[in-house]
Amino acid sequence: MARVVELDSGSGVSDVRLSLDSIRESLIRQEDTIVFSLIERAKFPLNSSAFEESRCLDSGISSSLTEFLVREIEILQAKVGKYDNPEENPFFLENIPHSVFPTHKYPPVLHPKALSVNINKRIWDVYFKEMLPLFVKPGDDGNYPSTAASDLACLQAISRRIHYGKFVAEVKFRDAPQDYEPAIRAKDTEALMKLLTFEKVEEMVKKRVQKKAETFGQEVKCGVSGDDEKNYKVDPLIVSRIYGEWLIPLTKVVEVEYLLRRLD
Numbered sequence: 001m002a003r004v005v006e007l008d009s010g011s012g013v014s015d016v017r018l019s020l021d022s023i024r025e026s027l028i029r030q031e032d033t034i035v036f037s038l039i040e041r042a043k044f045p046l047n048s049s050a051f052e053e054s055r056c057l058d059s060g061i062s063s064s065l066t067e068f069l070v071r072e073i074e075i076l077q078a079k080v081g082k083y084d085n086p087e088e089n090p091f092f093l094e095n096i097p098h099s100v101f102p103t104h105k106y107p108p109v110l111h112p113k114a115l116s117v118n119i120n121k122r123i124w125d126v127y128f129k130e131m132l133p134l135f136v137k138p139g140d141d142g143n144y145p146s147t148a149a150s151d152l153a154c155l156q157a158i159s160r161r162i163h164y165g166k167f168v169a170e171v172k173f174r175d176a177p178q179d180y181e182p183a184i185r186a187k188d189t190e191a192l193m194k195l196l197t198f199e200k201v202e203e204m205v206k207k208r209v210q211k212k213a214e215t216f217g218q219e220v221k222c223g224v225s226g227d228d229e230k231n232y233k234v235d236p237l238i239v240s241r242i243y244g245e246w247l248i249p250l251t252k253v254v255e256v257e258y259l260l261r262r263l264d
């Protein structure tokens with residue numbers, strides 16, 4: 001998470017200082033996690049049987065193997081306090097189990113009425129229907145448990161990045177409430193989208209993730225001279241496209257959704 005400076009004024013109310021630079025630093029660091037998780041997932045073919053609905057032998061309910069895994073893991077992770085962290089947003093938990101251990105007290109950075117913004121249903125659909133077929137090979141090798149675990153890693157990294165939009169929106173609002181308040185009161189989503197967009201930053205993000213995919217995903221060859229052809233585990237242009245078509249736009253959707261609730 002971005003470094004948060006918490007000042008106690010003596011009144012018991014925390015004044016949490018955030019900066020856009022520190023938030024962006026965190027987004028940059030999260031790129032590494034996302035790029036590595038895509039590279040790991042690309043070891044397996046599409047394996048669509050893992051995420052297509054089938055009847056669960058145990059309970060008889062309809063669920064895909066991947067959905068079953070994610071639901072069970074989320075319950076376990078909630079019990080060790082994962083969702084006490086405002087950066088984490090579950091895919092399936094409506095009632096989050098309490099942590100069985102004492103948990104860290106996260107400084108209250110986000111606006112209480114806006115922190116429940118959660119677009120994971122949309123992220124789930126977009127990930128399986130649109131992103132995944134772009135960066136993995138077609139086919140089925142039957143290795144569903146490992147494939148599902150890799151999908152979980154990608155989904156959680158992508159979801160964390162997209163929902164980080166709440167922190168981005170909070171800091172932008174605090175920096176210029178006079179600009180945002182009229183658009184929030186008018187529920188003018190177009191104006192909000194315009195206010196929070198920095199095209200140059202988006203271009204830089206797309207270029208940087210392309211470079212990271214080239215660097216982290218390059219096939220390493222030893223002792224082969226005169227062979228300059230580079231092979232990548234995931235096409236770097238696809239990684240850039242994933243950011244440009246889904247990760248950045250969905251982060252902006254979260255920012256707008258958050259801002260619309262910021263004055264409630």
Ligand SMILES: O=C(O)C(=O)C[C@]1(C(=O)O)C=C[C@@H](O)C=C1
Nearest residue numbers: 168197198199201202205248251
């Ligand atoms: O850095 C910001 O200001 C953000 O809001 C994040 C982000 C992104 O998703 O990377 C989204 C919108 C901006 O246009 C630029 C970048």
